[in-house]
Amino acid sequence: MADNRKYYYLKLKESYFDDDSIILLESMQDGILYSYILLKLYLKSLKHDGKLQLDEHIPYNAQMIATITRQQVGTIERALQIYEKLGLVEILEDSTVYMSNIELFIGKSSTEGERKRRARNGNIKQKQLGGQMSTPILDICPPEIEREKEIEIEIERELEKGHHTQFYGKYQNISLTDEELEQLKQELPSLFESYIEKLSEYMASTGKTYNSHVATIRRWAKEDVSKNTKGSQRANKGEVRNYDYKGNNSL
Template sequence: MSDNRKYYYLKLKENYFDEDAIVLLESMQDGILYSNILLKLYLKSLKNGGKLQLDENIPYTAQMIATITRQQVGTVERALQIFMKLGLVEPLPSGALYMSNIELLIGQSSTEGERKRRARLALQEQKALPKAGADK
């Protein structure tokens, strides 16, 4: 049996923290805390295509988000309201929250893909090495 796992990761652009919504968010009282919560929510939503759900049928509540982000419920509730006003999070009809623009931030890989990538890189590096005795 293969041990080929999928990995999801965030790809943040170099200017992510210079975007208007993030600058506004971080300029608020507790803004750095909200920014941290936002990044944790992005990470939590990766494998669900941007939806904040425990599983297919159970959307995360503010209490659940507070638990997984290790923050107080009131802080999370305020953060979610601000995220919605800034267009960073959208409520879905199912009750789940959707992380806006997540498709621009999602990277995906697998252990097999990483192995192949390393093998290609090693082959390219080997081809780039000068041959021994070629200058004689």
């Protein structure tokens, strides 16, 4: 029986990655990762016309998005904040995440239509090669699944080219590349772990986010050194005895 169900797929123009918002996104700390997540969210929103929803009534929250994209909740929360600032997503009144400009990327087809199209293309190619094709070999994989696989492969290759980022701290919300972690180990050999935990707890309790976790840790460490230095100077000044005397006062 013919499968006439509708399938949705993502149509990306060749200039997609040349858009200003995407260039700015990828220039940020962990920008390639955020770009990868964005494409996944576009794909997940297709069947609901750009809305990230489990069904018609239940919108995805940050925890649910983290689960379906296989990322940390903190990463998703930061990504959504960045997307909103860049105009890539819109948070609706009911907290539903809407993927902006999704109408430019949505394609629709059916498996039946895809089979016929591929059969035609296969026969044309076979004739061009001068061969015979008695029974066309058909791939009935829905096009949106194909595109998602292609995107994942492409972005994973890009991630492999860059620095490998991992998450640290009690709440797994501190993102550091392997290189950044090694730098902290060298700069703060006995303190880097305590600073990571301190930042992890502070972000989890306050909800604050930072563009660069390694830069924040370095700034905190410098501030602590400055405070300790000033405290030592004050203490030393307090310990200096006054040997001055007036008149007949003896030492």
